[in-house]
Amino acid sequence: MYKLQFLPVAKNDLQGIAVYIADELDAPETALRLTEKIVKSTERLSEFPYSCPVYTPIRPLKPEYRKLRVENYLVFYTVDENIKTITVMRIIYAKRDFEKLV
Template sequence: MDYRIRYLPVSRQNLDDILKYFSGFYPGTLLRFVMDQRQCIDNLRTQPLMYSVYADFPVYRHIPVGDYIVFYVVNESNRTVEIHRILNGKQNVQSILDKDIV
């Protein structure tokens, strides 16, 4: 049985912001990012543990997608993968995730 993918509202906002940025400044990169990100997340339906635990915040697993990092949590009890954040790796990821964990 496959896992269900669930985007938390903040991760949807992250994705919307990324797509707006690419469409305004790098429209040629937009399609590539969307395809890469979608493929990685779709892989989680059948292999949710395929990506490693994020060392600084072991509550999360993470997927590198270009310059971005997708942070997610696997909930085994209801077979759901929750996408928590999609952040640019050049951001202060530590500070952002610190605020989320509080």
């Protein structure tokens, strides 16, 4: 089993998603359900870190990023075999120009 950690920017992404849906879209229950779904989906990665495809951007990334889709959001993460750790790098709305954000 792998350890799961979120970069501060990924935590901010998740919080921003929740605030936007709860406040701007006036849907607090939807915000809660979605954020819980994102967290649970990322937690499953600790058992199956290679279950999601490698993300191949225009410019190469080191370390290699993987991409998990949760509804309309993409969770970008890395796997470090040496320390058995998954790091969530970003959580981005799938319809955004995420190439610039990753």
